[in-house]
Structures are given as structure tokens and as C-alpha cells.
Amino acid sequence: MNDMTFFDTSEPDPPHPLLTWSQERIGLGVPVMDGYHQEFLSILAALGATPDGVFVALFKELVRHTHEHFSQEEKLMKETGFSAMREHIEEHRRVLSDLQAMLERAEHGRRRMPREFIKNHMPEWFQLHLVTMDSALAQHLKISLNLE
């Protein structure tokens, strides 16, 4: 499978308005976090518009990418002694387990709920996570890592 078919967005399905990357609106000023967030949104947008034939493959890529994204944040939390680490890691675990459950449904051919989850729930979850837990982490990292 080449990249063109993997990220096929030819279906006329408008993306969720929260999926468009904007450094001003979404960027937190910590490059490693911003990089993962930008990729996360582009995979979510592609997944929302992808045909059934590649939905599961791209969903797996989203789960893999999210594992990596969360692991990187958690590594930074541990290295810098972030005080709200426990709640943030618990939230990551919860979301990964929801994603895994939706992936398993999709693998069994039950795509209605997973599609709804990707189209609406995940963009809304991300927006909330961004302005609460990830913003707090970014503020802490900017001070700890002297990014400003």
C-alpha cells in the first residue's frame, strides 16, 4: 500500500472544525509536543475521511502514533518531576484503552461507533486535553527546560 491510498481523502466528508492545525490556536510552544499534536490531528482528519477498506490500517497507525506521543510526554514529565504527572498519565491510559476498544470493534467489522468516535469524540477530547493537561505540562516544561 503506498502513501497515496493510505491517506486517501477523496470521500466528500468535511473534517471536524477542531482538526485544522494552527500554531496560534493549538501550538503550546514546546516543539516536541506541537509536532506530535500536529501529526495527531492530520491522522485523525485522514481517518475521518478514509474509506472502509483502509480504515482499520489507519486506525492502527493512530493507536501506534498516540502511544508514542503519550510516551514522549510521560518521559518529559518524569525527567522534569512534573507535579500533575499521575493524573495526566492516568488520562493517557484511559484514552489509549478507549482507542484500543474502538479499534477492536472496527477489526470485527463494526465501524459505526469507531467512526463516530474518530469524527467527533476524539477531536473534542483532544481540544479539552490540550487546553487543560497538555497546557499545564507545556508551561512546566518551558520553565524546566528553559524554552523561553
Ligand SMILES: [Fe+2]
Ligand atoms: Fe499531547
Ligand SMILES: [Fe+2]
Ligand atoms: Fe497529554
